[in-house]
Amino acid sequence: MKTVLVTGANGQLGQCIQKIQQQHKEIKFHFKSSSELDITDTKTVNDYFSKNTFDYCVNCAAYTNVELAESEEEKAYLVNAEAVKNLAKACAENNTTLLHISTDYVFDGTKTAPYVETDTTNPISVYGASKLKGEQNIQEVLQQYFIIRTSWLYAEFGKNFYKTIVQKAKEKANLTITTEQTGTPTNANDLAELILKIINTENTDYGIYHFSNDGEATWYDFTKEIIKNLNLASAEKPTLQSVASYKTKAARPKNSVLDKTKVRNIIETISWQDSLRKLMDEL
């Protein structure tokens, strides 16, 4: 039986992994929320690793508030970079494979084609820079790692763009949504499946992988599709207006579509529209 530690287990992705744990009785999971295991607390992390044996550590813990990170740089780096280094060291010392999640925001968005794993990174936000530093820290201290860069995650859990739009649409709010960025919305439940697949197949092709759903969209396209799937009567529909730019504190890449050629050796990818529909039908 494999033993897997999941940190940040009460976040969006952590809850998606918890949701499918029943289908994986061959795995003994240790789900740890931020209050149960603070990854910035090096001593507690080291003690926890010395008292338990983990084949894998799935790090779902992160500072993910892109806007707030601009004014909380220290906090973002502490969680996304320094704590990740300590976690990677604990993995190295205990022969644990680390599955770490990173982001499309490590790129500057100036490329006009999908980003491949070896493309030059150049983050344009504090969040993106802190996540890149986390990636580099892992690579410095550990060999057995999977860094999965993904984009625009949404699910029924946590706080995300999809849930914000559903809520606002139900309130019949006036929606003003940007067409400035192009990327790929990704169902976090699909990412959870990839993580479990890597563990179950005992994959040892370590390294960086890009994973998202297939296709591309602007946030406006994503919003339109969410509203379409809500099947609201005309009188119940919110007003939706596209804008070239929506004022924010943090800059975001204009293009952050990820190339999935490498990850397709591990799992099939599906279109973002199909995955969105599947989730909305389920709920």
Ligand SMILES: NC(=O)C1=CN([C@@H]2O[C@H](COP(=O)(O)OP(=O)(O)OC[C@H]3O[C@@H](n4cnc5c(N)ncnc54)[C@H](OP(=O)(O)O)[C@@H]3O)[C@@H](O)[C@H]2O)C=CC1
């Ligand atoms: N959301 C997205 O659109 C995308 C996310 N990613 C990456 O995917 C991963 C998962 O993201 P997602 O699930 O959406 O994020 P969430 O913000 O939903 O979850 C992150 C979790 O980390 C926890 N956490 C924060 N600080 C610590 C800490 N010091 N110790 C332990 N746990 C901590 C949070 O707990 P608490 O709430 O109590 O602080 C929260 O439960 C992250 O690495 C993120 O950078 C990549 C691309 C897109």
Ligand SMILES: Cc1cn([C@H]2C[C@H](O)[C@@H](COP(=O)(O)OP(=O)(O)O[C@H]3O[C@@H](C)C(=O)[C@@H](O)[C@H]3O)O2)c(=O)[nH]c1=O
């Ligand atoms: C709420 C809202 C946002 N926007 C814009 C702002 C921004 O440019 C874009 C996305 O908004 P958000 O702030 O919700 O998304 P953001 O926090 O940028 O999402 C990112 O999160 C991190 C964690 C990642 O790693 C990224 O992959 C990505 O998913 O939509 C509108 O145009 N209208 C709106 O009503």
